Amino acid sequence: MVSLPCPLVIFGVVLGVIFAALTPPHGVADEMPKQFRAGAVAIDITPESFPVSSSGSMTHREAVRAHDPLHARCLVLDDGETSIALVTCDSCMIPREIFDEAKTIASEATGIPTDHMLCSATHTHTAVSVAPTFQSEVQHDYIPFLTQQIAKGIIQAHSRLKPAKVGWAVGNNPRQVFNRRWFLRPGTAITDPFDEGTDRVRMNPSANSPTLLRPAGPIDPEIPVLSVQDLEGRPIAVWANYSLHYVGGVPSESLSADYFGEFARQVTRMLESDDARSPVVVTMTNGTSGDINNVNFFEGHPRQEPFEQIRVVANDVATSAMVAHQRTVMEDWVSIDMLETELELGVRQPTEEDVTRAKKLIAEAGSGPWSDRRLIYANETLDLVDYPDTVTVKLQAVRIGDLAIVSSPCETFVETGLAIKKASPFQPTFTIELANGYNGYLPTPEQHALGGYETWRAKSSYLAVDAEPKVRETLLGLLNELKRRERTMQSDGS
Template sequence: MRLFLFSLCIASLAASTSASDLHVGATTVDITPDRPVALDGQMHVRISEKPETHIFATALGLESREGDRVLDQAIMVSCDIVAIREGLIELVREKARDRLPGFDLNKLVLNATHTHTAPVTMKGDRYSLLGKKVMLPMEYTDFLVERIVAAAAQSWEQRKPAKAGWGQGQAVIAQNRRATYADGTAKMYGPTNVPEFRGIEGYEDHNLEVLFFWDLNNTLIATAVNVPCPSQEVEGLKVIHADFWDPVRRQLRERHGKDLHILAWTGAGGDQVPRPMYGKAADERMRRLRGLTRLEEVARRVVRGWEEAYEGAKLEPVTGAVLQHQTKKIDLPWRKVTEKELADAQKAVEQYKDDPKEQWKYLWNQGVVDRYETEKSGKAGVFQMELHALRLGDVAIATNEFELFTDYGVQMKARSPAVQTFLIQLTGSGGYLPTPRAVAGGSYSAIIQSSRVGPEGGQALVDETVKAFNDLWPAPDAKETSK
């Protein structure tokens, strides 16, 4: 029995360290537009009046080597925008081809923080600019692509031997935003102070997962902060704003160095928001006593959780952390349109089609009608998603393209073989991915207009992600563990 336990300890140690060297580079670039832009994230037109804060793209370059031989690599870029819209990653990879010789561009991945006060990057006429003199969406997209490519290239060029660490803190940021009622319905941001209110629909994940990277002189150079909640504290403003990531970055740099690069990773939080659904009076009183705005309060909690994680992680830096990076396309079934959903969408199409101010809602509903027609023709097909699964020492990292409801993230974390698991949503533009309970309750984020992939696809995504993790953590050989 003692020999068995000893062999397991050796196996665990080998997972964290190896003969390989980890090389790390990181860069932060400003992606703030210099002119007014249409703002993304709402169903109506908003034109930015000023930059309340700057917004950034932060790139992290990772490479494991054994001598001169490259074992694996990754470049991960977090962006202060609402989503990685369709076609954006392809534009970045194409532009980066000449800037990243020798790098596998399929292992470059982008994620969005989901701030609702950042420029529109989507094509088409969904957002009408109504004649205002603003930077057009594709003009901003071209600027953004150039800045992301510059960040990726700089992070890659600056990589050098480094140490890695990981830790977990707790921060009550995520608040499930779907209220449920006596009649079985649910509503995003629904009232909770009414007799019909029965509860909050889903789970909230308050774990804060953090990665740390030091150079060989023990200087902290980069950190990745995984918050299972989108940055939507100031979502309705007509300004450019990085939301709670702005005060988080400022406070961490004040404490740990002005050159610290901070990646903002949004975890599974499609049904979450950083604002309370009840207990608001007590929350407001405590903020008044502390002298903090709600944005500052959220930042205080993130920074405090980060410090908790750092206190532990700095005691166990890993010089030769194993890096493995798998990427593959997975097929997820489309959510099928019911007859009632079709009728509701057709009614909305008729209501909005001739109103230029409601093009967002018109196209949102027309998309459902088009999907139904595609299904009836037998050409529905599947939603193909690019999945990235990484192992860094004892840490697992996986991406998805959705606003993924938290219950799916909890499943992935619970079934993961890793000591600690990071989930990064919004690496594409897949829309909301609701749970069966949410679909039954209805309302925005769970209705067919909000969701291209439904619960069947959500479960398939969980299973594919866990399978990818298990491939990175092969079961120990039975003969070895029995010695």
């Protein structure tokens, strides 16, 4: 006689089979689906009252109105483990202290580490002056507002985080960028404000002049585009980069975001994103444009009405950016990584002879403001007496999947940007300049030897001649470390 199992045993076996069928293989239960998230916002940083001091000129200017709004455009990305914030402000340049304070406020509210925030200025020459350069007066009462608005933008972008897709592509537009440093024909006089007579190139010479020989450097026509969408394909943000100083053509009494703001408006219209609940945030960051502008010195062009050239350039660059945007391959998830370091750089301080000459010139001319470049730079010389022997600059590198971004706190020459792109272990790579502070122009040693405006010692150009190689080497070191960490992560299977 065969004994049958009791009902309780049968019930236990059945439960075991069901449990086994429902239980995933070992380890799978611990693997949660990876999710990429993003949030973006454009915060208004237009001053609340006028007149205000406006930067971007060797003489003091006051603006009495804003032709178009100024913004701090903020993007927060999160891969589930790492969060970063990217911020670009419509400003000529912003000192490190302002960015540092804004980052601290935002970090306390969001939990994003301050060393995972990249904040930059566009370099519009018609924004509120917050950095001391030449004879521009700093608008001190605007600084607390700017600081709070940058922090508020990061906090709001973080609060808008939602599941997203990300992708990138590179566009190209050589029509709107020209190297502004030129060799002139032999025998053409090139003056400088120090009466040294050693300059071999001139910045912004007369267009289509018989004296022109050739540009003293290259251009970078690339337009890298980072695109972020929600899971339904609606745009959240478009982050572009172009190596163009600014455009100009703005009346001196007006503030304007220049072509950077118009680019954002043009691309927004092209994307046909009119959803007021979740508008797309479009940003044009400045690449390496220390020696680049929008003047076609080869041919010249007729004088335009105010803001017209801004519109023309923005529309052309926006069209090229959208061509790249349309071929972007969107990814459901990519990993993010970011590194930050500080680098000590030397300062070119004036000699005793320089100071004596400057004091003599000022004494003979009387108090400013001045229009004579010799006097303007004499005053700069006296200001630099109080500068330290060295300064510490903040440098960063970001990886978003296979895309890499590095930052520079300087008006960086295009040669530096091209060299970084060529040597980077990531493709594509681009540089955002005037980021995390302001430390003036960054000519290469070879460009220093040629002289010209960008090398003239002033608050706008004071770093040691060997600063550029050190910055470039450090940024490439950060990129190589990001690559090593990526390979380690991949080998660990994480």
